[in-house]
Amino acid sequence: MTSLDQIRNCLEGVVPAFLATSDKDGMPNVSEISQVHYVDPSRVALSYQFFNKTRRNVLETRVASVVVVDPDTNAQFRLDLDYEETQTAGPLFEAMRAKLAGIASHSGMEKVFRLLGSDLFLVRRIESLESHRLEWSRPCNPLSAARRVAAVLNAMDELGPLLDALLDALEQHLGIGNSMVLMLDREANRLFTVASHGYATTGIGSEIGLGSGVIGVAAAEGVPIRIGHLAAEYSYGAAIRSAAGIAENACPETVITYPGLEAPLSQIALPLRPLGKTIGVLFAESLQRNRFSYDDEDVLQLIAESLGMRILLGQSDGRDYRAVQTPQTLDYAGSVRLRHYRFDDTVFIDEAYLIKGVAGAIFWKLASEHAATGRTEFSNRELRLDPSLRLPAQFDNLESRLLLLQRRLAERGGHIQIARSGRGRFRLDVANKLELELEEI
Amino acid sequence: MSSVVVQKALQETDPLGLAVAFAQVSEFCRNGANTIFGVVGLDRRPLAGIALGCPLVGPDRVRVLLARSPNAQLLLDLTREGRIALTVSEVPSHRSVQIKGDQAMLLAARPDDIRTVLRDLRAFRDRLIDADFGEGFSSSYCSFDTDDAVAVEFVPREAFTQTPGPQAGERLLRAAS
Numbered sequence: 001m002t003s004l005d006q007i008r009n010c011l012e013g014v015v016p017a018f019l020a021t022s023d024k025d026g027m028p029n030v031s032e033i034s035q036v037h038y039v040d041p042s043r044v045a046l047s048y049q050f051f052n053k054t055r056r057n058v059l060e061t062r063v064a065s066v067v068v069v070d071p072d073t074n075a076q077f078r079l080d081l082d083y084e085e086t087q088t089a090g091p092l093f094e095a096m097r098a099k100l101a102g103i104a105s106h107s108g109m110e111k112v113f114r115l116l117g118s119d120l121f122l123v124r125r126i127e128s129l130e131s132h133r134l135e136w137s138r139p140c141n142p143l144s145a146a147r148r149v150a151a152v153l154n155a156m157d158e159l160g161p162l163l164d165a166l167l168d169a170l171e172q173h174l175g176i177g178n179s180m181v182l183m184l185d186r187e188a189n190r191l192f193t194v195a196s197h198g199y200a201t202t203g204i205g206s207e208i209g210l211g212s213g214v215i216g217v218a219a220a221e222g223v224p225i226r227i228g229h230l231a232a233e234y235s236y237g238a239a240i241r242s243a244a245g246i247a248e249n250a251c252p253e254t255v256i257t258y259p260g261l262e263a264p265l266s267q268i269a270l271p272l273r274p275l276g277k278t279i280g281v282l283f284a285e286s287l288q289r290n291r292f293s294y295d296d297e298d299v300l301q302l303i304a305e306s307l308g309m310r311i312l313l314g315q316s317d318g319r320d321y322r323a324v325q326t327p328q329t330l331d332y333a334g335s336v337r338l339r340h341y342r343f344d345d346t347v348f349i350d351e352a353y354l355i356k357g358v359a360g361a362i363f364w365k366l367a368s369e370h371a372a373t374g375r376t377e378f379s380n381r382e383l384r385l386d387p388s389l390r391l392p393a394q395f396d397n398l399e400s401r402l403l404l405l406q407r408r409l410a411e412r413g414g415h416i417q418i419a420r421s422g423r424g425r426f427r428l429d430v431a432n433k434l435e436l437e438l439e440e441i
Numbered sequence: 442m443s444s445v446v447v448q449k450a451l452q453e454t455d456p457l458g459l460a461v462a463f464a465q466v467s468e469f470c471r472n473g474a475n476t477i478f479g480v481v482g483l484d485r486r487p488l489a490g491i492a493l494g495c496p497l498v499g500p501d502r503v504r505v506l507l508a509r510s511p512n513a514q515l516l517l518d519l520t521r522e523g524r525i526a527l528t529v530s531e532v533p534s535h536r537s538v539q540i541k542g543d544q545a546m547l548l549a550a551r552p553d554d555i556r557t558v559l560r561d562l563r564a565f566r567d568r569l570i571d572a573d574f575g576e577g578f579s580s581s582y583c584s585f586d587t588d589d590a591v592a593v594e595f596v597p598r599e600a601f602t603q604t605p606g607p608q609a610g611e612r613l614l615r616a617a618s
Contacts, residue, residue, distance in 0.1 A: 015574070015582075020479030020489035020526070027541060028487050028526040029610070030479030031603050053601070053610030065479070065489045071574070074581040076511065080486060113605070129491075129511035132581040289573075 002126045004041050007068065007077050008294040011038045012228065013099060014071035019046070021057035021064050029053050034113060036068055036079075037096050038294055039120065044079070045092060047100055048117040058083050058119065067129070071290075072136040076129040081121035088117045091223035098217060098225045138295075145173040146299040153310045158420060160195070160403050166307065167197035174299065176284045178261055181272075181307075182208060183280040183400035184219055186392065188357055191219055191281060194403050196259050203259025204407040205355060215281050218269035222278050224297050226268045228290040256353075266291035270300050272308035279397060282307060314399050335433040336415050340364045342438065349416070355408050359401045361389050363409075366418070371434045380424045402426065458613030462600030463499035465538045469531040470495055470561045473568030478505065479526040480545075482518040490515045493585055494558035495529065496592075503527065503540060504594045506550055506558045508585050516591070519545045525595050528603050532568040537603035538613065545595040555587050 010017075016032040023029070031054055035047040046066070048055060058064055062083040069076050087093050097115045149169040156162035163181050170176040180196035180203070189210040193203045211220040218225040264285040272280040282304040284292070292300075339348040345360035346353070347367075355363060362383060369375050380398055384391055391398060406418050416434075421427040470476075476492040490512045497504035505527060509516065519525060525545045530537040562583040569579035600613045 016475075018477040018489045018491065020487040022479075022481045022485070022487040026481045026485060026522070027524055028479035028481050029541075030477050030489055030526045030528045030539065031609065032475070032477070032528070032530050032535075032537065032605070034605070049605075050607045050609060052607070061485070061487075063486050065487045067477070067489045067491060069582070071578060074578055076491065078489065127514075130508070131511060132584045134577050134581050 002077065002128050004038065004044070004123055004126065007070070007075070007126065008038050009072060010068035010070045010075070010077060011036050011044065012071065012290060012293065014228070014290060015069040017069070018067040019054060019064055020066075021054050022061055023053075023057050024060050029057055033066070035096060035100055036066055037092075037099065037118070039092065043084070043120060043122055044081070045087075045096060045118040045120050047096055047113075047115050048086060048119045049100075049114060050116070064121065073134045074131050075133050076131045078127040078129055079123050080125040080127075082124055084120045084122055086117040086119050091221045092120075093118045094217055094221040095223050095225055098214060098227050101227065140174065142174075142295045142299045146302050148173045149299075149303050150306050153306050159311065159314050159399050160406060162310070163195035163403075164197070166303070167195060170284065170303075171197065174296070176286070178264075178286065179282070179284040180259065181280060181282055182215060182219075183397050183404070184210070184278055185357060185397070187390070190357075191215060192357075192359075192404055193256075193259065194280075194400055194407065199259035199261075201257060201259050202407070202411065203257060204411060205359075205404055206256040206258040208258070214267045214269045215283050218271050218283075219278050219281050222271050222273055222276075224268065224270045224301055226266075226292050226297050228266055228292070261285055261287065263287070265289045268292040268297060268300060270297075270304035272304050272311065274305075274308040274312035279308060279311060280400065311399065335435050336430070337435045337437065338364075338367055339437040339439060349412050352412060354412055355405060358389060358391065359405045359408075362401060363405055365389065366428050367416075367434055368436060370428055370430060371436050376428050376430075377421060378426055378428065380426070457598070458600040459499065459540070459597050461613050462538045462540050462597075463503075465536070466495055466498045466529045466540070469529050469536065469538070470498075471564060472531055473564035473566075474529050474531045474561070475565065476505070476527070476529050478507070478515070478528070480515050480519045481522055481524065482514070483521060488515045488518060492527070493590065494561045495527070496554040496557040497594075499597065501596065502594050503542060503597050504548075504554070504592055506554050506590055506592055508589045509591045510586075510589050516547055516593070519593060520547050523595075525593070527595075530603070532565065533572045535605055537605070537609075539601040539603040539610075540597050541599045541601070542595040542597040545593050548592040548594055550587075550590040550592045554592055555590060558590075 013035050017036045019033045020028055020030045037045040039045050064081040066079045096118050100113055100115050152165045152169045156165050167179045170179050178198040180193055182191040182193050184191050190207045193206045196202050208215045210216050214225045214227055265287055267285040270282045271278045337350050344356050346356035347360045347363055383389060409416050415431045417429040418426050476494055478492050479487055479489050481487050492505050492507040494506050496506055523545045524543045526541045528537055528539040566579045566583035570576055601610055602613050603609050
């Protein structure tokens with residue numbers, strides 16, 4: 001017997017589905033619909049966009065029939081549906097809204113398609129229909145690939161190299177060439193990039209507003225968001241503008257360029273949610289249309305869940321750092337001038353923007369203490385206890401903020417470096433004298 | 442003649458919008474269109490199906506060609522109930538028309554039905570390829586076993602615009618005005 005899980009490829013929205021309803025007098029109605037969304041092994045959701053005859057019939061009789069078509073094989077199935085409820089907000093609604101925007105973009109219907117609700121249906125029966133089917137083979141076994149990628153999480157110690165290795169493994173085992181990890185700064189309602197793979201620039205420190213684009217919506221709703229065609233409302237042009245809007249008082253030179261593809265056709269964002277709390281997003285994109293399927297979403301969500309737990313474990317500092325690597329600071333003849341703006345904790349190194357926000361405040365604290373006392377050893381604990389840093393009590397993402405700082409410093413020439421020096425400890429390595437300037441704006 | 446006058450004249454001569462629907466369905470099929478239909482079973486549950494095309498549209502009957510094997514239950518329900526909804530959607534414009542009718546009868550497919558539908562399906566396949574559905578999929582979707590083809594004829598009663606949008610489901614003339 002055919003199960004809904006077996007026919008998810010029919011529900012990608014590539015080929016329209018065909019919906020029949022009837023009114024209470026038994027007169028049928030049939031129309032093309034743009035989206036039949038897989039909810040779980042026994043339910044689908046249809047997009048409710050207009051209050052038309054189809055909608056009236058569904059509410060009146062609470063039954064429907066839909067034919068779906070596999071875009072790869074031309075396999076066709078008829079689903080008997082029982083209407084359950086309509087959702088107008090929340091994770092399911094947002095996932096469908098994003099997907100619908102992609103479908104609308106592909107079919108030139110951007111101005112017509114607008115999701116008003118997600119109509120949830122129980123699938124009573126699936127009938128396989130005779131059709132001329134094409135042979136089609138899957139490019140890789142997703143379960144096996146997931147296992148190999150997830151193995152990376154156990155092989156690495158430090159967060160930075162771990163994220164780099166993970167994104168490498170996505171390319172090696174799943175063929176995903178463009179990806180990044182962003183962490184959530186809940187206080188600022190922004191996500192900042194801590195690792196990227198496959199782009200011309202790393203974009204470390206670049207920001208996306210919570211709720212903006214595929215990444216922002218995935219973080220805001222705590223649900224995977226997947227889009228098969230570039231849609232204007234989810235494009236990063238819009239997302240970046242929105243993110244810039246959040247920090248519109250900031251100087252333009254403090255904006256780090258977002259590294260993403262200029263014209264991606266497929267994007268997927270998976271929330272990192274250890275213990276049900278969103279701390280970041282794993283993101284991938286492609287120039288290929290419909291690159292990410294339901295199976296890819298499952299695979300990447302499994303990896304994202306493991307990564308989320310791994311980051312959470314790292315934050316507890318319960319590990320031994322047996323092999324501590326010492327970064328090489330470059331020799332530097334003169335002094336290094338640091339300027340700090342108290343307003344948003346922006347820090348410049350020799351007129352070049354370095355970092356801002358909580359990571360900026362952390363760096364200024366370390367640099368100030370080093371300049372005053374020559375101190376180089378610091379602990380995570382003292383940062384957590386310092387009220388001036390305003391770290392949240394739980395899920396403070398301190399490791400991610402330190403990673404961001406570490407990577408931004410490395411990108412700024414390596415005259416100042418931070419590195420782990422032991423359990424819950426790290427070291428500030430400075431090549432030469434620091435000159436500190438504090439701006440009170 | 443102004444469009445208002447034309448609409449008024451149409452409403453008087455074609456109050457159910459059927460003549461407009463027949464013209465549009467014929468045009469869509471020639472250009473390349475998807476044809477779907479719906480029936481209601483004895484248990485009052487609707488059933489959706491994919492048809493092959495419309496070899497005859499109006500004035501008194503509409504003739505639809507479909508494959509018997511994937512639509513066995515629908516054909517059974519159709520011969521019992523007699524009521525049918527047929528929607529034809531032009532690719533890639535999405536312009537769609539729905540014709541509803543009754544007194545549906547199951548008939549043998551005639552050679553000229555097959556010829557007409559093969560011609561229209563070639564146009565449909567080409568539009569699908571143009572729309573990036575791929576040659577393999579487009580050809581498979583538009584192919585059928587001629588021995589499995591059957592015809593259904595019904596008496597058209599009402600016509601509606603089914604083009605996606607807020608007016609989908611409205612009577613054709615009202616939606617067009």
